[in-house]
Amino acid sequence: MAVLSVGVAMSGGVDSTMAASLLQEQGHDVHGFFMLLPLANLEVQRQRVREVADRLSIPLTEVDLRQSFAEQVIGYFNRSYRAGLTPNPCIHCNRSVKFGLLADTMRHQDLERIATGHYARVQSVGDRCFVARGSDRTKDQSYFLARLAADQVNTLLFPLGDWTKQQVYARAAALGFHFSGEESQDVCFLSQGLAAFLSEQGIGDLCGPVVTADGRQIGEHRGVWHYTIGQRRGLGLPDVTPWYVVGLDGPGNRVIVGKQDDLFATRCTVHALRWTHQPPALPWRGLVQLRSRHTPAMAALAPSGPEQWSLVFDTPQRAITPGQFAVCYEHDRVVGSAVIGTGADLEERT
CATH class of the missing domain: 2.40.30.10 (Translation factors)
Known part of the structure:
Protein backbone atom coordinates (compact mmCIF):
# COMPACT_ATOMS: atom_id res chain seq x y z
CA MET A 1 0.00 0.00 0.00
CA ALA A 2 1.26 3.46 -0.91
CA VAL A 3 2.06 5.79 1.95
CA LEU A 4 -0.55 8.58 2.10
CA SER A 5 -0.84 11.83 4.01
CA VAL A 6 -4.13 11.50 5.89
CA GLY A 7 -6.15 14.01 7.89
CA VAL A 8 -8.20 12.35 10.64
CA ALA A 9 -11.23 14.04 12.22
CA MET A 10 -10.64 13.43 15.92
CA SER A 11 -12.90 13.86 18.94
CA GLY A 12 -10.84 12.15 21.62
CA GLY A 13 -13.21 9.17 21.65
CA VAL A 14 -12.33 5.53 21.06
CA ASP A 15 -13.41 5.37 17.40
CA SER A 16 -11.45 8.31 16.02
CA THR A 17 -8.48 7.42 18.24
CA MET A 18 -8.32 3.87 16.92
CA ALA A 19 -8.88 5.07 13.33
CA ALA A 20 -5.79 7.28 13.65
CA SER A 21 -3.82 4.48 15.32
CA LEU A 22 -4.67 1.98 12.56
CA LEU A 23 -3.59 4.42 9.86
CA GLN A 24 -0.32 4.95 11.69
CA GLU A 25 0.22 1.20 11.91
CA GLN A 26 -0.28 0.98 8.14
CA GLY A 27 2.56 3.46 7.71
CA HIS A 28 0.58 6.53 6.67
CA ASP A 29 1.51 10.10 7.61
CA VAL A 30 -1.33 10.96 10.01
CA HIS A 31 -2.41 14.47 11.01
CA GLY A 32 -5.24 14.98 13.52
CA PHE A 33 -7.92 17.65 13.20
CA PHE A 34 -10.31 18.73 15.96
CA MET A 35 -13.45 20.74 15.27
CA LEU A 36 -14.20 23.52 17.73
CA LEU A 37 -18.00 23.43 17.96
CA PRO A 38 -20.49 25.30 20.20
CA LEU A 39 -20.77 22.46 22.73
CA ALA A 40 -21.13 22.64 26.50
CA ASN A 41 -18.27 20.18 27.05
CA LEU A 42 -15.92 21.67 24.44
CA GLU A 43 -12.99 22.23 26.79
CA VAL A 44 -13.21 18.69 28.15
CA GLN A 45 -13.15 17.31 24.60
CA ARG A 46 -10.32 19.66 23.67
CA GLN A 47 -8.12 18.42 26.49
CA ARG A 48 -8.95 14.80 25.76
CA VAL A 49 -8.09 15.03 22.06
CA ARG A 50 -4.82 16.81 22.83
CA GLU A 51 -3.86 13.97 25.16
CA VAL A 52 -4.69 11.40 22.48
CA ALA A 53 -2.65 13.24 19.85
CA ASP A 54 0.29 13.41 22.26
CA ARG A 55 0.02 9.67 23.00
CA LEU A 56 0.01 8.89 19.28
CA SER A 57 2.72 11.47 18.55
CA ILE A 58 0.74 13.06 15.73
CA PRO A 59 0.29 16.78 14.99
CA LEU A 60 -3.10 18.23 15.88
CA THR A 61 -4.84 21.18 14.24
CA GLU A 62 -7.85 22.86 15.82
CA VAL A 63 -10.39 24.26 13.35
CA ASP A 64 -12.87 26.82 14.68
CA LEU A 65 -16.22 25.96 13.11
CA ARG A 66 -18.46 27.28 15.86
CA GLN A 67 -20.17 29.96 13.83
CA SER A 68 -20.62 27.82 10.73
CA PHE A 69 -21.99 24.93 12.81
CA ALA A 70 -24.44 27.24 14.56
CA GLU A 71 -25.68 28.67 11.28
CA GLN A 72 -25.73 25.56 9.14
CA VAL A 73 -26.56 22.75 11.56
CA ILE A 74 -28.27 24.26 14.59
CA GLY A 75 -30.15 26.72 12.38
CA TYR A 76 -31.47 23.87 10.23
CA PHE A 77 -32.37 21.92 13.41
CA ASN A 78 -34.36 24.83 14.87
CA ARG A 79 -36.19 25.64 11.63
CA SER A 80 -37.21 22.01 11.25
CA TYR A 81 -38.66 21.71 14.72
CA ARG A 82 -40.55 24.99 14.36
CA ALA A 83 -42.16 23.55 11.23
CA GLY A 84 -43.21 20.31 12.91
CA LEU A 85 -40.50 18.25 11.20
CA THR A 86 -38.04 15.81 12.77
CA PRO A 87 -34.56 16.74 11.53
CA ASN A 88 -31.39 14.68 11.33
CA PRO A 89 -28.58 17.12 12.16
CA CYS A 90 -25.84 14.47 11.94
CA ILE A 91 -26.55 13.84 8.26
CA HIS A 92 -26.57 17.58 7.61
CA CYS A 93 -23.35 18.12 9.59
CA ASN A 94 -21.51 15.34 7.78
CA ARG A 95 -22.15 16.86 4.38
CA SER A 96 -21.73 20.55 5.15
CA VAL A 97 -19.33 20.70 8.11
CA LYS A 98 -17.27 17.55 8.78
CA PHE A 99 -16.80 16.46 5.17
CA GLY A 100 -17.33 19.99 3.91
CA LEU A 101 -15.60 22.80 5.80
CA LEU A 102 -13.29 20.58 7.87
CA ALA A 103 -12.30 18.53 4.83
CA ASP A 104 -11.59 21.76 2.92
CA THR A 105 -9.13 22.73 5.65
CA MET A 106 -7.40 19.36 5.30
CA ARG A 107 -7.15 19.72 1.52
CA HIS A 108 -5.68 23.20 1.85
CA GLN A 109 -2.88 21.56 3.83
CA ASP A 110 -2.27 19.21 0.87
CA LEU A 111 -3.47 16.07 2.63
CA GLU A 112 -4.32 13.29 0.21
CA ARG A 113 -7.04 11.49 2.14
CA ILE A 114 -9.64 12.26 4.81
CA ALA A 115 -10.46 9.70 7.50
CA THR A 116 -12.94 9.36 10.35
CA GLY A 117 -13.92 6.71 12.88
CA HIS A 118 -17.25 5.95 11.19
CA TYR A 119 -18.35 2.33 10.95
CA ALA A 120 -18.72 2.38 7.18
CA ARG A 121 -16.70 1.46 4.11
CA VAL A 122 -15.89 2.91 0.70
CA GLN A 123 -16.57 0.55 -2.19
CA SER A 124 -15.40 1.08 -5.76
CA VAL A 125 -17.46 0.07 -8.78
CA GLY A 126 -15.37 0.76 -11.86
CA ASP A 127 -14.20 4.35 -11.51
CA ARG A 128 -16.99 5.28 -9.07
CA CYS A 129 -16.78 5.25 -5.27
CA PHE A 130 -19.72 4.72 -2.91
CA VAL A 131 -20.24 4.81 0.84
CA ALA A 132 -21.15 1.27 1.91
CA ARG A 133 -22.29 -0.42 5.10
CA GLY A 134 -19.73 -1.31 7.75
CA SER A 135 -19.11 -4.94 8.66
CA ASP A 136 -20.56 -4.44 12.16
CA ARG A 137 -24.23 -4.09 11.20
CA THR A 138 -25.21 -3.15 14.75
CA LYS A 139 -22.96 -0.06 14.48
CA ASP A 140 -23.25 0.65 10.75
CA GLN A 141 -23.22 4.42 10.12
CA SER A 142 -23.58 4.55 6.35
CA TYR A 143 -27.05 6.06 6.76
CA PHE A 144 -25.52 9.20 8.31
CA LEU A 145 -23.19 9.60 5.32
CA ALA A 146 -25.89 9.34 2.67
CA ARG A 147 -25.78 12.99 1.56
CA LEU A 148 -22.09 13.00 0.69
CA ALA A 149 -21.39 13.89 -2.93
CA ALA A 150 -19.21 11.79 -5.21
CA ASP A 151 -16.24 14.17 -4.92
CA GLN A 152 -16.44 13.93 -1.13
CA VAL A 153 -16.56 10.11 -1.13
CA ASN A 154 -13.59 9.80 -3.50
CA THR A 155 -11.05 10.94 -0.88
CA LEU A 156 -12.42 9.09 2.16
CA LEU A 157 -10.90 6.38 4.34
CA PHE A 158 -12.87 4.52 7.01
CA PRO A 159 -10.29 2.45 8.92
CA LEU A 160 -12.96 0.88 11.17
CA GLY A 161 -15.17 -0.29 8.30
CA ASP A 162 -14.22 -3.94 8.74
CA TRP A 163 -14.03 -3.86 12.54
CA THR A 164 -16.63 -4.54 15.21
CA LYS A 165 -17.06 -2.23 18.17
CA GLN A 166 -15.83 -4.96 20.51
CA GLN A 167 -12.65 -5.35 18.46
CA VAL A 168 -12.06 -1.59 18.59
CA TYR A 169 -12.37 -1.53 22.38
CA ALA A 170 -10.07 -4.55 22.67
CA ARG A 171 -7.45 -2.88 20.49
CA ALA A 172 -7.66 0.33 22.52
CA ALA A 173 -7.11 -1.60 25.75
CA ALA A 174 -4.16 -3.46 24.25
CA LEU A 175 -2.55 -0.14 23.38
CA GLY A 176 -3.05 1.20 26.90
CA PHE A 177 -6.00 3.48 26.18
CA HIS A 178 -8.81 3.43 28.70
CA PHE A 179 -12.24 4.42 27.48
CA SER A 180 -15.36 4.15 29.61
CA GLY A 181 -17.36 2.10 27.11
CA GLU A 182 -20.04 4.80 26.89
CA GLU A 183 -21.35 5.52 23.41
CA SER A 184 -21.09 9.03 22.06
CA GLN A 185 -24.32 11.00 22.07
CA ASP A 186 -26.35 10.84 18.87
CA VAL A 187 -26.74 14.63 18.65
CA CYS A 188 -23.65 16.25 20.10
CA PHE A 189 -25.28 19.56 21.11
CA LEU A 190 -28.18 18.02 23.06
CA SER A 191 -26.29 17.22 26.26
CA GLN A 192 -29.07 18.78 28.36
CA GLY A 193 -31.90 17.19 26.38
CA LEU A 194 -34.07 18.40 23.52
CA ALA A 195 -36.58 20.46 25.51
CA ALA A 196 -33.87 22.40 27.39
CA PHE A 197 -31.95 23.04 24.17
CA LEU A 198 -34.97 24.32 22.28
CA SER A 199 -35.86 26.56 25.21
CA GLU A 200 -32.35 28.06 25.09
CA GLN A 201 -32.91 28.68 21.37
CA GLY A 202 -36.04 30.68 22.14
CA ILE A 203 -38.45 27.91 21.15
CA GLY A 204 -40.75 27.78 24.15
CA ASP A 205 -44.05 26.07 24.87
CA LEU A 206 -46.92 26.95 22.55
CA CYS A 207 -50.09 25.14 23.50
CA GLY A 208 -52.39 23.77 20.84
CA PRO A 209 -54.91 21.04 20.15
CA VAL A 210 -54.34 17.30 20.01
CA VAL A 211 -56.70 16.03 17.32
CA THR A 212 -57.67 12.77 15.65
CA ALA A 213 -57.21 12.27 11.92
CA ASP A 214 -60.78 13.48 11.31
CA GLY A 215 -60.10 16.74 13.21
CA ARG A 216 -61.79 15.91 16.51
CA GLN A 217 -59.98 17.55 19.44
CA ILE A 218 -59.30 15.17 22.33
CA GLY A 219 -56.57 16.98 24.23
CA GLU A 220 -53.96 19.74 24.34
CA HIS A 221 -50.21 19.78 23.75
CA ARG A 222 -47.38 22.07 24.88
CA GLY A 223 -45.76 22.57 21.47
CA VAL A 224 -45.40 20.31 18.43
CA TRP A 225 -41.61 20.10 18.94
CA HIS A 226 -42.16 18.02 22.09
CA TYR A 227 -43.48 15.16 19.96
CA THR A 228 -42.37 12.81 17.21
CA ILE A 229 -44.15 10.38 14.92
CA GLY A 230 -44.78 7.06 16.68
CA GLN A 231 -44.62 8.56 20.19
CA ARG A 232 -46.93 6.98 22.75
CA ARG A 233 -45.81 8.24 26.14
CA GLY A 234 -46.60 11.68 27.48
CA LEU A 235 -49.83 12.22 25.55
CA GLY A 236 -52.15 12.04 28.57
CA LEU A 237 -54.94 10.46 26.54
CA PRO A 238 -56.43 7.50 28.44
CA ASP A 239 -58.35 5.03 26.30
CA VAL A 240 -58.98 1.31 25.93
CA THR A 241 -56.11 1.11 23.42
CA PRO A 242 -53.12 3.47 23.29
CA TRP A 243 -52.96 6.64 21.23
CA TYR A 244 -49.87 7.41 19.16
CA VAL A 245 -48.63 10.53 17.42
CA VAL A 246 -49.29 9.95 13.70
CA GLY A 247 -48.73 13.48 12.40
CA LEU A 248 -47.42 16.95 13.30
CA ASP A 249 -48.97 20.06 11.79
CA GLY A 250 -46.40 22.79 12.42
CA PRO A 251 -48.19 25.69 10.67
CA GLY A 252 -51.49 24.75 12.36
CA ASN A 253 -49.82 23.95 15.71
CA ARG A 254 -51.64 20.61 15.93
CA VAL A 255 -50.55 17.18 17.12
CA ILE A 256 -52.46 14.48 15.24
CA VAL A 257 -53.01 11.15 16.97
CA GLY A 258 -54.30 7.74 15.97
CA LYS A 259 -54.11 4.10 16.86
CA GLN A 260 -51.32 1.60 16.20
CA ASP A 261 -52.62 0.68 12.74
CA ASP A 262 -52.59 4.35 11.73
Missing part, protein backbone atom coordinates in the same frame (compact mmCIF):
# COMPACT_ATOMS: atom_id res chain seq x y z
CA LEU A 263 -48.80 4.41 12.06
CA PHE A 264 -48.33 2.12 9.07
CA ALA A 265 -48.20 3.31 5.47
CA THR A 266 -46.94 1.96 2.16
CA ARG A 267 -46.36 5.32 0.51
CA CYS A 268 -44.69 8.66 1.22
CA THR A 269 -43.58 11.72 -0.70
CA VAL A 270 -39.94 12.84 -0.76
CA HIS A 271 -38.10 15.91 -2.02
CA ALA A 272 -34.49 17.15 -2.29
CA LEU A 273 -33.53 13.90 -4.03
CA ARG A 274 -29.79 13.42 -4.55
CA TRP A 275 -27.92 10.58 -6.21
CA THR A 276 -24.27 9.87 -5.45
CA HIS A 277 -23.50 9.53 -9.16
CA GLN A 278 -25.47 9.78 -12.39
CA PRO A 279 -29.23 9.52 -11.69
CA PRO A 280 -30.65 6.12 -12.63
CA ALA A 281 -33.60 5.57 -14.90
CA LEU A 282 -36.89 6.01 -13.04
CA PRO A 283 -38.79 4.31 -11.60
CA TRP A 284 -35.89 3.09 -9.48
CA ARG A 285 -36.34 0.02 -7.29
CA GLY A 286 -34.21 -1.01 -4.36
CA LEU A 287 -33.83 -1.03 -0.58
CA VAL A 288 -34.77 2.14 1.31
CA GLN A 289 -33.89 2.95 4.93
CA LEU A 290 -36.10 5.52 6.67
CA ARG A 291 -34.06 6.21 9.82
CA SER A 292 -30.79 5.10 11.35
CA ARG A 293 -32.15 1.94 13.00
CA HIS A 294 -34.89 1.15 10.48
CA THR A 295 -34.68 -2.20 8.71
CA PRO A 296 -34.31 -1.37 5.01
CA ALA A 297 -37.38 -2.25 2.95
CA MET A 298 -37.94 -2.78 -0.75
CA ALA A 299 -39.55 0.19 -2.47
CA ALA A 300 -40.04 1.87 -5.84
CA LEU A 301 -39.20 5.53 -6.42
CA ALA A 302 -40.89 7.54 -9.19
CA PRO A 303 -41.62 11.21 -9.98
CA SER A 304 -44.92 12.51 -8.57
CA GLY A 305 -44.71 16.26 -9.24
CA PRO A 306 -42.32 19.17 -9.71
CA GLU A 307 -39.21 18.40 -7.63
CA GLN A 308 -41.19 15.72 -5.83
CA TRP A 309 -41.06 11.94 -5.86
CA SER A 310 -43.18 9.12 -4.50
CA LEU A 311 -41.81 6.14 -2.55
CA VAL A 312 -44.04 3.07 -2.61
CA PHE A 313 -43.04 0.18 -0.34
CA ASP A 314 -43.80 -3.48 -0.92
CA THR A 315 -44.96 -3.80 2.70
CA PRO A 316 -46.34 -1.19 5.15
CA GLN A 317 -43.70 0.74 7.12
CA ARG A 318 -44.16 2.09 10.64
CA ALA A 319 -43.83 5.75 11.64
CA ILE A 320 -42.63 7.33 8.40
CA THR A 321 -41.44 10.69 9.70
CA PRO A 322 -41.35 13.98 7.72
CA GLY A 323 -37.97 15.67 7.97
CA GLN A 324 -36.03 12.43 8.22
CA PHE A 325 -34.09 10.97 5.29
CA ALA A 326 -34.99 8.10 3.00
CA VAL A 327 -31.68 6.51 1.99
CA CYS A 328 -31.50 4.35 -1.14
CA TYR A 329 -29.22 1.27 -1.18
CA GLU A 330 -28.14 -1.09 -3.90
CA HIS A 331 -26.65 -4.13 -2.20
CA ASP A 332 -24.71 -2.47 0.66
CA ARG A 333 -23.93 0.73 -1.23
CA VAL A 334 -25.57 4.11 -0.66
CA VAL A 335 -26.69 5.34 -4.08
CA GLY A 336 -29.03 8.20 -3.17
CA SER A 337 -31.20 9.89 -0.57
CA ALA A 338 -34.13 12.27 -0.18
CA VAL A 339 -35.99 14.15 2.55
CA ILE A 340 -39.30 12.67 3.68
CA GLY A 341 -42.45 14.74 3.64
CA THR A 342 -43.11 18.37 2.94
CA GLY A 343 -41.11 21.49 3.73
CA ALA A 344 -39.07 22.25 0.63
CA ASP A 345 -38.11 25.60 2.17
CA LEU A 346 -36.17 23.66 4.81
CA GLU A 347 -33.97 21.78 2.35
CA GLU A 348 -30.27 21.71 3.06
CA ARG A 349 -28.70 24.91 1.88
CA THR A 350 -25.33 23.59 0.76
